[in-house]
Amino acid sequence: MNDKPKTVSEYELHAYADDQLAADDMVRVEQWLDAHPEDAERVCRWQEQNIAIRDLYEPYALSRSEDEALLYAGHGKQRLNASKSRQVAAAAALFILGTLTGLSIPSFLGSAATATPIYEQASEAYSLYAPEVRHPVEVWADEKDHLVQWLSKRLGTKITAPDLSADGLSLVGGRLIPAEGSAGALLMYEDKSGERFTVLLARIPENEETAFMFDKRGPIQTLYWMDGPLAFAITGETSRETLRQLADSCYRQFQG
Amino acid sequence: MSRGPDGEKDNTLEMREQTKFEHGMLSLMPSLRRYARSLTRSDADGEDLLQDCVEKALSRQTQWSGSNLKAWTFTIMTNLYRNGIKRAARAPLAPFEDADSIPAENAYPGDPLERRRLAAALDGLAPDFRTVLMLVVVEGMSYRETANLLQIPEGTVMSRLARARRQLAQALQSSNVIPLRRSE
Numbered sequence: 074m075n076d077k078p079k080t081v082s083e084y085e086l087h088a089y090a091d092d093q094l095a096a097d098d099m100v101r102v103e104q105w106l107d108a109h110p111e112d113a114e115r116v117c118r119w120q121e122q123n124i125a126i127r128d129l130y131e132p133y134a135l136s137r138s139e140d141e142a143l144l145y146a147g148h149g150k151q152r153l154n155a156s157k158s159r160q161v162a163a164a165a166a167l168f169i170l171g172t173l174t175g176l177s178i179p180s181f182l183g184s185a186a187t188a189t190p191i192y193e194q195a196s197e198a199y200s201l202y203a204p205e206v207r208h209p210v211e212v213w214a215d216e217k218d219h220l221v222q223w224l225s226k227r228l229g230t231k232i233t234a235p236d237l238s239a240d241g242l243s244l245v246g247g248r249l250i251p252a253e254g255s256a257g258a259l260l261m262y263e264d265k266s267g268e269r270f271t272v273l274l275a276r277i278p279e280n281e282e283t284a285f286m287f288d289k290r291g292p293i294q295t296l297y298w299m300d301g302p303l304a305f306a307i308t309g310e311t312s313r314e315t316l317r318q319l320a321d322s323c324y325r326q327f328q329g
Numbered sequence: 330m331s332r333g334p335d336g337e338k339d340n341t342l343e344m345r346e347q348t349k350f351e352h353g354m355l356s357l358m359p360s361l362r363r364y365a366r367s368l369t370r371s372d373a374d375g376e377d378l379l380q381d382c383v384e385k386a387l388s389r390q391t392q393w394s395g396s397n398l399k400a401w402t403f404t405i406m407t408n409l410y411r412n413g414i415k416r417a418a419r420a421p422l423a424p425f426e427d428a429d430s431i432p433a434e435n436a437y438p439g440d441p442l443e444r445r446r447l448a449a450a451l452d453g454l455a456p457d458f459r460t461v462l463m464l465v466v467v468e469g470m471s472y473r474e475t476a477n478l479l480q481i482p483e484g485t486v487m488s489r490l491a492r493a494r495r496q497l498a499q500a501l502q503s504s505n506v507i508p509l510r511r512s513e
Contacts, residue, residue: 087491088487123466131363133367141355143380286442
């Protein structure tokens with residue numbers, strides 16, 4: 074018992090996390106983990122991740138009413154009569170239609186796994202529109218009321234263009250872009266030196282509340298979060314600290 | 330009942346076999362659907378792969394040895410998927426730099442954005458890595474079973490698993506999460 078555990082390999086740590094070890098190997102690895110908290114921490118993370126992965130895919134493991142027909146149809150025998158085969162075809166067509174349009178078939182991760190994540194959309198929109206000299210926006214800030222009304226209508230929820238003047242930014246204007254599978258509002262701001270920032274607002278199907286998260290693509294930094302019916306993403310070629318300040322201002326203005 | 334006794338007997342036997350096979354297939358459909366979805370990364374492609382797999386399994390029914398239908402059908406699906414990606418180049422896979430011992434940041438496990446990040450990170454894995462991860466973690470297969478199914482050595486299963494986890498960690502931390510906020 075007092076024997077120091079022999080060295081444990083990287084693979085054995087994985088095998089332990091995956092519950093693939095025989096009982097005596099398990100004891101040996103456990104002794105090792107007791108003495109090596111860093112490895113214990115990693116193993117613990119893998120185990121948590123395993124659970125998260127299983128949770129993520131669990132909703133896909135379901136039976137569908139057409140499964141039986143699918144099995145019998147494959148036999149090409151008389152078990153499937155003509156009208157049933159039409160039903161199967163119709164169900165398949167409906168399924169594909171549903172998948173394409175995002176309607177009727179619930180996607181179990183929301184649009185999560187398949188749709189472009191909002192931070193990517195935000196970063197792409199920024200790199201496309203921020204360098205524009207003549208047409209960075211569709212509606213300029215001098216028609217702000219119209220802009221906000223129009224975008225609210227298209228998003229199906231009331232939005233405002235946050236006032237970021239306290240952060241040294243003025244509104245340039247905005248445009249409608251596709252986001253989160255429907256309409257998104259891209260608002261553009263700039264500081265005195267002409268440095269631009271975008272705020273992307275997108276309607277999400279269900280109310281959510283998330284933490285703030287950073288994403289960096291090349292020089293472009295995005296800070297994004299979800300709050301209530303909207304997803305937010307603030308993008309700029311700037312420091313995290315600046316984005317954090319801007320996010321704070323936006324977040325506060327969308328409260329209440 | 331005009332059939333001869335021999336014909337009737339054969340027929341019943343065939344029926345019984347088919348029932349066992351079909352029953353097995355039917356109960357495997359949820360796992361097969363999930364595996365197909367994880368391989369193809371899309372609902373529509375997943376359903377297509379599932380249908381192809383079922384079709385192939387049915388046409389090869391006579392080759393099934395009568396044991397471990399799950400491994401048999403999963404092998405068929407894996408091979409169909411592999412052949413499929415050889416034929417058509419799929420959505421570009423984002424290669425992640427391989428790096429050692431990067432801790433996975435998972436500050437908010439229940440957070441919907443965290444789920445998305447994990448889903449995106451899994452989708453970004455190379456197909457060989459994702460396959461191993463799915464078989465072991467989601468389908469609960471042993472390393473040995475996974476090795477047999479994929480026809481690779483057990484050591485390769487382990488190294489792919491380790492690399493898959495390193496890449497996931499890398500992907501999850503390349504965009505960081507900060508614990509900022511909420512009524513503080």
